Amino acid sequence: MVNDYDLDFYVWTQRQSALLRSREWEKLDWDNLAKEIESMGKQERRELKNRLCVLVGSLLKWKYQPEQCCASWEATIAVQQDDIQDLLSENSSLKPFLEEAFLSGYKKGRLLAIAETNLLPSTFPNEPPFDLDYTLTGDL
Template structure:
């Protein structure tokens, strides 16, 4: 029945597993699926970090390579992505060791975002990320010409 519930009503399964854990009914737990779901939670946090980093890098590239088209929404997106990334890292400090690896993947997606939103050719952007992680995460870093909020 436990495995069947996992397949037909995931939410009900999660509630059941939580109750079994609270009640310390270890022998009733659906261990194979519980283990798989816990591993997936960790993967989701890594994916969320990469996604936020990709969006942030894409907007930093747009900011740097199309200064004449800068708009306030780009600034907002950069700020929000930085806040969200900092939240993720505060809530999951062990992900800091994953940042360098995530940067490479996120940069490639960031280029795709920038190409898609600017119509600039792919070759416009450096093959490797020229921003450091410290710069990317810094509230005061904006590449290229200064932004005027007139």
Template structure:
């Protein structure tokens, strides 16, 4: 089957076929336009993954800071897991690190929506832009707002 048609009919089969062509060095058989498109898409997916993780992480930092009476072990674990996921993503894709400030800025609306939904606090409670630096966001010791007894339980 023609690789271009396979791409449209059975994407998984197309990926396996393209991988086989690469292994065989059958350059003339490669579906280059779609292969280029998919390679670029993989890069965009990594950036999107970073923004998604940051949205959850920053959203929970906002909740932690602005609704201290509702802090929970669940929030703490979410902060820890999301920080580690972001750090892993940056370790696996070091060229994403310069994109981090832009990713934080772009993900702040998502973070804000999460905090608004879950805290039910008024919009004016929260800053218009992300109040945390990239270093703070990724720092496992950074928990904004007043100290919490939950952190002492961790030690």
């Protein structure tokens, strides 16, 4: 059976929200609700990894291409640090996942820095040249 979930996700969300508010439990699309709630949690983890990737890439460019440093890099670093802190404040259960996300973010951020600087890959170490604490709070 095709339902709103398959046809128009927005309509489905509005209907499920109304059903929850009116406590019409028997009409809820439980399977898809569960799937979407799980997806929301995964989205927060993905956002953390993505923000760390952008942050690390910018820190690497700052460190290994100092002659190109500019205000936009500095702003990107500051915004990503602030947004990561906000994300962790709003989702404290992500903190145990932080080190793993940092290492994943470093790998991708390194690739980003290589692509954006045209420096040799060997310029950027395979292991982070800075720790997680510096990444999240360090001044330039």
